[in-house]
Amino acid sequence: MTTYIVGVLVVVVIFGLLAVSLDLLIGYTGLFTIVHGALFGMGAYTSAILAKSLGFGFWGGSLAAMVAGGLISLLIAIPSLRVSGHYLVLASFGVQEVLHALYLNLDGITGGPAGMRGIPRPRLFGTEITSNTSYLMLYSVLSALVILFILVLVRSPFGLLLKAIREDELVPQALGKPVVALKIKAFMVSGAAAGFAGAMYAHYITFVSPETFDVHASILILSMVLIGGMGTLWGPFLGAVVLVVLPEALRFLPLDSATLGPLRQVVYGMVLMVFCFVRPRGLAGGRGGIE
Amino acid sequence: MTSPIKRRGILSTGLVSAALLACGLPASAQSDKPVKIGALLGLSGLGSQIGQWIVNGAEIAAEQLAASGGQKFTIVAEDSQWIPQKGVEGFNKLTNVDKVDVLLSGGSSVMQAIAPMADERKLVLVNVGAQSPNMAGIGKFTFSAMQLSDFDTSVLAKYAYNTLKYRKIATLYVNNDTGKFNQAALADFFKAAGGTVTTQEAFKSNETNYGVQIAKIRSTSPDAIYVVGTPAELPFAVKQVRQFAPKVPVLSYAAVESKDFMTAAGDSANDIVYTTTAFDPDSKDPAVMSFVKAYEAKYKEKPTSPYIGYGYDAVMIVAQAMKQNGGASGEPLRARIYSIRRFPGIMGENVFRDDGTVAKDIAVRKIEGGVFKTITVVKP
Amino acid sequence: MLFVQLLVNGIFAGSIYALLGLSFATIFSTTKIWHFAQGAVYTLGAYVILAASLYGKLPFALATALGIAAAAVLGVLSIVALYRPLQRRGASSLVMVMASLGAMVIADNLVVLGFGPTGYSIDVSVPATLSFGPVLLTGGQMVAPVAATIVVALYLWFLFRSVHGRRMRALIDNEELLLLNGVDTGRLKMLAFAIGSALLPCAAALSIVSGSGISPYFGIQAVLTGAMAMFFGGVDSIEGAAVAGLALGIIESLAAFILPTEWQTAVTYALILLFLMVKPTGLFGRSLPKTTL
Numbered sequence: 028m029t030t031y032i033v034g035v036l037v038v039v040v041i042f043g044l045l046a047v048s049l050d051l052l053i054g055y056t057g058l059f060t061i062v063h064g065a066l067f068g069m070g071a072y073t074s075a076i077l078a079k080s081l082g083f084g085f086w087g088g089s090l091a092a093m094v095a096g097g098l099i100s101l102l103i104a105i106p107s108l109r110v111s112g113h114y115l116v117l118a119s120f121g122v123q124e125v126l127h128a129l130y131l132n133l134d135g136i137t138g139g140p141a142g143m144r145g146i147p148r149p150r151l152f153g154t155e156i157t158s159n160t161s162y163l164m165l166y167s168v169l170s171a172l173v174i175l176f177i178l179v180l181v182r183s184p185f186g187l188l189l190k191a192i193r194e195d196e197l198v199p200q201a202l203g204k205p206v207v208a209l210k211i212k213a214f215m216v217s218g219a220a221a222g223f224a225g226a227m228y229a230h231y232i233t234f235v236s237p238e239t240f241d242v243h244a245s246i247l248i249l250s251m252v253l254i255g256g257m258g259t260l261w262g263p264f265l266g267a268v269v270l271v272v273l274p275e276a277l278r279f280l281p282l283d284s285a286t287l288g289p290l291r292q293v294v295y296g297m298v299l300m301v302f303c304f305v306r307p308r309g310l311a312g313g314r315g316g317i318e
Numbered sequence: 319m320t321s322p323i324k325r326r327g328i329l330s331t332g333l334v335s336a337a338l339l340a341c342g343l344p345a346s347a348q349s350d351k352p353v354k355i356g357a358l359l360g361l362s363g364l365g366s367q368i369g370q371w372i373v374n375g376a377e378i379a380a381e382q383l384a385a386s387g388g389q390k391f392t393i394v395a396e397d398s399q400w401i402p403q404k405g406v407e408g409f410n411k412l413t414n415v416d417k418v419d420v421l422l423s424g425g426s427s428v429m430q431a432i433a434p435m436a437d438e439r440k441l442v443l444v445n446v447g448a449q450s451p452n453m454a455g456i457g458k459f460t461f462s463a464m465q466l467s468d469f470d471t472s473v474l475a476k477y478a479y480n481t482l483k484y485r486k487i488a489t490l491y492v493n494n495d496t497g498k499f500n501q502a503a504l505a506d507f508f509k510a511a512g513g514t515v516t517t518q519e520a521f522k523s524n525e526t527n528y529g530v531q532i533a534k535i536r537s538t539s540p541d542a543i544y545v546v547g548t549p550a551e552l553p554f555a556v557k558q559v560r561q562f563a564p565k566v567p568v569l570s571y572a573a574v575e576s577k578d579f580m581t582a583a584g585d586s587a588n589d590i591v592y593t594t595t596a597f598d599p600d601s602k603d604p605a606v607m608s609f610v611k612a613y614e615a616k617y618k619e620k621p622t623s624p625y626i627g628y629g630y631d632a633v634m635i636v637a638q639a640m641k642q643n644g645g646a647s648g649e650p651l652r653a654r655i656y657s658i659r660r661f662p663g664i665m666g667e668n669v670f671r672d673d674g675t676v677a678k679d680i681a682v683r684k685i686e687g688g689v690f691k692t693i694t695v696v697k698p
Numbered sequence: 699m700l701f702v703q704l705l706v707n708g709i710f711a712g713s714i715y716a717l718l719g720l721s722f723a724t725i726f727s728t729t730k731i732w733h734f735a736q737g738a739v740y741t742l743g744a745y746v747i748l749a750a751s752l753y754g755k756l757p758f759a760l761a762t763a764l765g766i767a768a769a770a771v772l773g774v775l776s777i778v779a780l781y782r783p784l785q786r787r788g789a790s791s792l793v794m795v796m797a798s799l800g801a802m803v804i805a806d807n808l809v810v811l812g813f814g815p816t817g818y819s820i821d822v823s824v825p826a827t828l829s830f831g832p833v834l835l836t837g838g839q840m841v842a843p844v845a846a847t848i849v850v851a852l853y854l855w856f857l858f859r860s861v862h863g864r865r866m867r868a869l870i871d872n873e874e875l876l877l878l879n880g881v882d883t884g885r886l887k888m889l890a891f892a893i894g895s896a897l898l899p900c901a902a903a904l905s906i907v908s909g910s911g912i913s914p915y916f917g918i919q920a921v922l923t924g925a926m927a928m929f930f931g932g933v934d935s936i937e938g939a940a941v942a943g944l945a946l947g948i949i950e951s952l953a954a955f956i957l958p959t960e961w962q963t964a965v966t967y968a969l970i971l972l973f974l975m976v977k978p979t980g981l982f983g984r985s986l987p988k989t990t991l
Contacts, residue, residue, distance in 0.1 A: 031414035035407065043468065053792055106975040111986055114978060116732060117929050121921055121967045128964035133495060140494040142402075144430040157438070159410070234431040235403050242918060244798055253796040275407060278396065289362065289815075292807035299800030303784060307793040365813070468826035493960050526817065526910040528840075529707040530954045530962065537832070547817045554911035557819060560826070561836055561909050566923040578816055582911070 033159040037166055039271045041227050044170045046221035046251035046263035051177055053249075054258030054313060055186065056213040058110065060119035062103065063248045065126035066218050068240025069095050070225025072130060075143045075235050085149035089226035095217040096222020099126070104214040108207050123242050130237040142236030146229050166227055173220050178260060180216065189213055250295070254298030254302050254308025265310050270295075333496065336614050343375070352390040353640065353647070355380070355633060356418035358408045358432070359447055360400035360425060365548060367578065368625050369400075369424075372446050372659040375629030376422065377619070378612050383637050389645060390642060394418055400430035409435055420636050421646040422629065424464070426450040426495045429459040433457030440648045442655070444636065446628040455673040458654055462510055462675045463632040463668060465595050467500050470571070473680045473696045474544075474593040475507035478569060484541035487518050487569070490555060491546040493520040500571055501547045516540045524550050532562040535537070542567040553582035567591070573624055575683075575690055587685050594694050595624040596681035597665040609664050622690075635661045635668060699832045704951045710839040710908065712947025713846035717901040718920055719943035720929025721852065723936045724894035725773075728869040728926060732791070734798035735776050737917025738805030738925065739895045743769035744902035744912045745809055751820050758822045758903075765899035773895025774888050776801070802917055803804055809914040817911035824907060838908025849900050850940050853893070859934060866890050870934050871985070877905050930970050932983020946970070 040088050045067055052058045083091070107115040116159040121256030130137050137143065140293045149156045149165060157164055180186050192206055200206050229235050247270065255266025277291055302309065335550065354480055359369030373395050380391040380628035394416045396408040405428030412418045421436065422430060424447015445453055445462040449470075453462050478484045487508055490499035495643045497520070504516040516538035519531035534544060543566055547555050552573055559568055572594035573579060580587055599621055600609050613621040620626075638661060639654040640647065661668040666679035677698030683690050717889030725733045746768040750761035780801060784794055824837025857863040866886055868876050876883055898920070906912060924939075927946050950966040957965060978986055 028415050033408045034410040034414075038403070038407065059791060059795065106971075110974070110978045113730075113732075114974065117925055118971055118974075121926065121971050124922065125964045125968050126837070128961065132958075132960050132964075134498075140498055141450065142427055142430065145434070230874050232402055232406050232431050233434055234427070236402060236427045236430075238401055238427070239403060246803075249792075249796060251800070253792060257790075257792060262744070275411075278408075278411065289807040289810040293811070296800045296802075296804035296807065299682070300797050300804070303789065303793050303797035303800065304787075307784075307787065307789050489753050520958070522960070522963070524817075524913050524915045525907060526913055526916065527711065527908070529710065529908075530951050531959050532702040532705060533707055534700060534954060534959065536834075537703065550913060550915075551817075551911075554817065554819055554909070557911075561838075562834060564827070578814075582816065582819065584821070 030159050032160030033163050034153035035272060035275050037159060037231060038163045039268050040163065040170050040230070041224050042248070042251065042271055043264040043267040044119075044173060044224040044227070045248050046255060046267045047177060047260050048217045048224065048265040049248050050252050050255075050257055050260055051181070051213060051220070052217040053252055054260075054263070055181055055211055056189045056208060057112075057196075059116055059212065060103075060124045060214075061116065061242065061245045062126075064240050064242060064244030064246075065123045066096050066099060066221040067228070067244060067248075068126065068130055068223045068235075068237070069099050069218075071229040071235045071240070072137055072143075072225075073222065074226035075146045075229045076136060078146050078229075079143060081266045084147060085226065087232045088230070089223055092222040093219040094222070095224070097219035099213065100141050100214045100218025101211065104211040108210050108214075120242075123245055127237060127241050130240060137237070140237060142234055144234040146233045146235065148233065149230050151224050162231055167230070169223075169227065173223055174260065174264070176221065177216065181260065184248075185209070185212070195216055219287035225235035250299055252309075253299065254306075254309055256313030259309070259311040259313040262309050262311025262313050269310070273298075278317060326574070346596075347658075353420070353636075353645065354394040354416060354418040355391055355393050355636065356412035356416065356423075357393055357395040357629070358405060358412060358421060358423040358428065359395070359622060361395065362399060365400050365425075367549065367576070368447060368623075369397075370627035371623045371625040372422065372424065374613070374617055374631045375626035375631075377629075378609065378616065378626075379514060379630045379633035379637070381616075382608075383614060383633070389637065389641065391633060393633070398423070398425060398428050400425040400428060402427045402430075403587050405431050406435070413439060413441065420444065420651070422446050422632050424448045426571065429453060429456060429460070433460045436460060440652075442636070442647060442651050444632045446632050447625065450495050451503065452499075454675050455537065460674055461635075461655060461670060462630045463635060465678045465680070466675055466677070467496075467571075468503050469677060469698060470593050470595075470680055471500055471503040472507040474569060474571075475504050476511050476592075477591075477593075477682050478542060479508060479511040479513050480522040482542070482567075484513065484567075486514050486538075486540045487542045487544055488535040488538055488540035489518045489544045489546070490515045490528070490535060491518070491520055491544075492525075492548055492551055493522050494548070496548070497546045499501070501544060504544050504569075521547075523548065523550065526551075528555050528558045530560060532559055536563045536566075540566065542569055542656065544569040546571055547573075549576065549578050553579050554587070556583050556590065557586045572624060574685065575624075577622075580685075580688060588687065590685045591679050591682065591693075592684075593663040593682050595665050596679040596692075597622075597624045597627045598681075598692070605662070606664055624665060627663070631661070631663040631665070631668060701955055703833050704955050705948065706833060706839060708948035708951030709944070709946070710842050711951055712944035713843045714901045714904050714943075715923055715927055715947045716846055716850060716940040716943030717897050717904070718924040719931060719939035719946070720850065720936065721894045721897040721901070722921065722924030723928040723931065723933075723939035724866075724890050724897070726925075727934055727936055728866055728890040729777070729781075731777075731781055732795050732798065733776065733891075733894075734782075734918075734921055735780065735793060735801040735805075736898070736920045737919075739769050739772045739776070739912055740767070740898045740902065740920040741809055741917045742772060742805055743899035744906075744916075745914075746910060747815060747820050747899060747906065748813075748820060756898070758820065759909075762899060762903040765902065766896045768897050769895040770892040773891040773893075776895075776946060777888055777891045781868055802921075805916055806914050811912065815914065817913035819909065819911040820906050822907050834991070836908065838904075841907055842904040845900075845904060853897070854940075856872070856893075862886070862889060866893075867936065869972070870936075926967060926970055927968040929974060930980055932980030933986075934984055935980070935982040938980065938982030945981075948972060 070092035077083035107118040251266035252263040256262030361369045398405040426448040449467040489501035491501040570592040769847035928939045928942035931942030
């Protein structure tokens with residue numbers, strides 16, 4: 028039983044990082060996007076492709092994944108942010124679909140709908156990471172490092188500026204701060220962290236396929252931020268815990284599976300809506316409330 | 319084909335237990351403790367019908383085995399939703415919590431994710447729900463009780479060329495694993511037989527409007543169109559082909575033999591020619607008859623889908639091999655399956671090749687007036 | 699020849715997209731709410747038509763009318779029971795969008811629980827297929843653009859000629875003026891939601907008539923298409939969304955002429971996003987929406 032639980036925790040750690048990366052964007056910079064599923068995929072596929080074609084391991088792959096995530100974010104941010112927040116929503120939505128189509132159709136590079144398998148497990152000091160427990164230890168440390176970096180960023184002058192932008196961007200603008208450039212930087216950090224989570228995923232499941240990185244994944248990550256409490260960093264991590272553990276716990280219910288699936292989704296939707304009405308600040312008491 | 323019930327009578331329960339105790343095998347090998355067979359399949363959402371069929375078939379097998387005395391088997395089902403992440407989590411639960419002795423699974427993405435894990439644990443993994451040819455040799459401990467789509471499509475391609483005298487075909491397929499491979503295989507085999515493939519058009523999952531693809535296909539004037547889709551799209555694709563390309567014959571694959579497809583497609587289903595594993599629920603073979611009877615008694619409907627047969631066969635194969643093995647799973651079970659090689663099956667004999675795949679009889683059928691009519695059966 | 703056929707298909711698809719665009723634009727431009735729950739309204743409206751036809755055995759036109767009524771009610775419910783209470787609580791945009799998405803997830807899956815995950819289709823009698831040489835024009839493909847044009851014309855007449863319509867349009871960039879004149883903007887917004895939502899079953903009906911199935915998973919696609927059409931046309935131009943929707947359908951269809959079909963949608967979206975980078979106001983828009991979300 029412990030191995031199973033530890034396995035679930037590994038997934039929690041991966042999605043926790045994803046949720047925190049999105050919180051940097053939504054909670055701290057005030058930018059709403061629906062593209063993190065595809066960014067997650069960008070990291071996963073980059074690492075997988077480099078592993079299969081150039082023999083990269085986890086370490087090289089995850090570094091490349093961060094770069095890939097950051098670059099794609101840059102590509103989305105630059106044109107959108109000059110226009111409006113609404114345009115960013117549409118652009119992120121559109122890019123999510125376009126990237127997903129790339130993962131699905133570029134057979135030669137991504138393996139198409141069949142996906143890519145045989146992604147190597149991480150090697151640390153010559154030993155291969157195989158047990159769930161070693162994965163949990165390694166991934167917890169790595170995730171914690173990235174989250175710590177984001178935390179430090181958020182407390183720094185850069186972070187304070189982001190919060191100022193979130194509250195009312197006319198103020199820092201009037202003070203001559205390069206608002207758009209700051210938003211773009213925040214987006215890049217967010218994308219890089221999401222890419223890293225993608226690499227962790229790829230080297231754990233050892234298999235990637237397009238359906239994992241579709242618009243529903245983006246919606247799931249958004250839900251984690253909401254339920255956890257945006258603008259708190261640790262809140263969205265908690266949100267990830269809830270939204271990963273809950274469906275797993277439902278496995279133990281003696282319900283007929285044909286009903287269980289849609290029911291699970293209905294419960295998920297209801298949990299979302301209940302939080303929206305009753306506790307918009309999320310579990311951690313973020314800034315979901317007063318505008 | 320020997321009836322599984324008759325075979326059961328050869329070894330008595332007492333002899334087995336005595337032999338096991340004498341060998342000092344682990345407690346799970348004793349025949350009073352049931353062997354756990356995990357079933358990791360998509361049981362909710364799209365495609366859940368298939369997962370449910372497999373579980374149903376497995377349950378019937380387990381019941382028949384229990385009724386005949388001897389080793390009991392329990393089926394432990396987990397939902398993978400046919401996606402790899404859930405597959406891995408379900409695998410972890412089944413192996414770590416439920417401690418299953420053998421695992422049945424399917425869905426090529428899921429299989430690709432868990433086959434390496436099954437190898438690491440030396441767990442015998444039986445594929446009952448993935449047709450993709452890349453299932454061959456996917457894992458040392460993986461067997462495919464399910465016919466992979468290459469033989470299937472080669473039979474259809476040859477039939478289309480030689481018997482139906484088609485010279486040009488086009489394909490219309492869903493842009494996922496099954497769709498891509500099936501149509502690619504058919505195209506290759508058709509070309510090998512001497513025909514040409516005019517165009518291959520893809521549509522996305524859950525697509526509702528196929529006008530563009532069919533327009534492109536029509537402009538190439540094929541003699542027939544091969545349509546592949548999941549239950550969410552297949553009936554509508556066929557309907558629209560009938561609408562936009564009215565006189566062009568339609569070829570398809572095994573998925574048309576389902577109540578859902580027939581209800582949704584209505585009259586458009588008529589005259590479709592397709593291939594499927596030769597499962598004939600009306601067969602007079604005593605083993606098939608007792609299986610159909612047991613299925614109808616429990617599930618209140620006639621078993622028509624071959625997936626039910628795959629679930630059933632997989633359990634029976636495992637049971638037979640384990641019996642000769644004194645109930646051992648893992649490496650000895652794997653070796654035993656290879657040493658036995660030929661197993662009776664409810665849809666024809668199961669002969670395992672070296673890469674763990676089976677070759678089964680394929681039936682070429684045509685839908686006429688809502689009835690699945692067998693035209694011919696081809697042996698591997 | 700294939701080009702002409704694809705053009706025909708594109709006009710057909712475009713008529714449906716035009717309605718989706720109009721629907722989304724009506725709601726967004728007047729209220730600035732990202733109404734993702736529109737996906738839920740689309741799905742539920744379509745399934746009301748289905749239930750009325752299959753189980754109620756009603757003639758298709760009547761079933762569609764029922765669907766339209768149901769959608770309008772759901773639209774009003776969305777703003778009254780979902781968005782307004784959240785706004786009163788001072789909810790942020792994330793919260794509003796999440797509630798919207800939550801509603802969509804619930805609705806889609808309730809439909810799956812009730813009707814199963816595979817789609818349905820309804821057989822509607824339409825004029826027989828015409829052929830112009832190698833080009834086929836099915837009954838559905840003939841009916842759809844005609845019906846869509848009628849609906850759009852009626853709607854635009856309402857929007858430009860009636861008092862309520864003009865006031866609704868004024869909401870787009872002159873809300874303060876309306877308030878100063880003592881107009882109940884709250885009710886106007888409800889009207890926008892009602893009318894915007896009522897357009898959705900029309901789109902669904904046109905799909906059904908042409909032999910497309912209805913699927914419980916189409917909701918989010920409807921929202922994305924509608925949003926794309928709206929931005930393409932220009933956020934502050936409701937009528938622009940209709941033209942943009944038609945253009946979107948035609949572009950997407952013709953893209954298949956040059957590219958393998960599976961790239962259609964991705965390329966079309968990429969093109970529109972690129973266009974919007976160059977001309978953010980869209981085809982017919984005059985000004986940009988405010989920067990803050």
